[in-house]
Amino acid sequence: MKCDLCLSRKAVIELEYLGKSVCINCLERITRRRIARVTRRFDLIPKKLRKVGILFDFSPTSFFALYYFSRLGLETFLLSKEKVSNRILRRFGVQKAKKSRGMEILVDPKCLDDFSTFFLENLFEGKFRFLRPKDRRIVRPFIYLPEKEIITLLKFRGIRGFRKVRRGKCYEFMLKAEEIRPGSMFSIVGLFEKLESRSLG
Numbered sequence: 001m002k003c004d005l006c007l008s009r010k011a012v013i014e015l016e017y018l019g020k021s022v023c024i025n026c027l028e029r030i031t032r033r034r035i036a037r038v039t040r041r042f043d044l045i046p047k048k049l050r051k052v053g054i055l056f057d058f059s060p061t062s063f064f065a066l067y068y069f070s071r072l073g074l075e076t077f078l079l080s081k082e083k084v085s086n087r088i089l090r091r092f093g094v095q096k097a098k099k100s101r102g103m104e105i106l107v108d109p110k111c112l113d114d115f116s117t118f119f120l121e122n123l124f125e126g127k128f129r130f131l132r133p134k135d136r137r138i139v140r141p142f143i144y145l146p147e148k149e150i151i152t153l154l155k156f157r158g159i160r161g162f163r164k165v166r167r168g169k170c171y172e173f174m175l176k177a178e179e180i181r182p183g184s185m186f187s188i189v190g191l192f193e194k195l196e197s198r199s200l201g
């Protein structure tokens, strides 16, 4: 099956919420656009950024963060509570750091699945809260990316070793909602943006 966007390459993933199947190049293009969008809108990356810390936790998104930031030509450091093999450090050309001193931003590798689960968990407890794209030095540039798409990108780049993230019952509920109505997770982003622009204006 051909990609519904470029009509030339082979489709590798179905994006149910768009009703389209896309190739790896088009998926990467969509992904970059989403990162750019959240980065610009919430001013996540300082202009003269030099040192970046990645809060690495073996999730697919944390591997994606390494892949993404290691290509930007910055000094990238990995901060992890667990031991990380030299193979991973070498592969992405990053160094391990114990402290975050001197790093302008700390990347928290949360994806759309985390963003929407966070919202639901709070909602069911009677709270109306969103996972913020920015919390002082901590930034979350990947909150508009579905984990399924991140995993597809990693597999195609030959990046292995990531672990399944356990998100609990609310996440299972979210996945069910996606089945019934594809794009439910993006609807929560839409709601967030609407409220955010109201509070800005």
Ligand SMILES: [Zn+2]
Pocket: 003, 004, 005, 006, 007, 008, 009, 022, 023, 024, 025, 026, 027
């Ligand atoms: Zn394509």
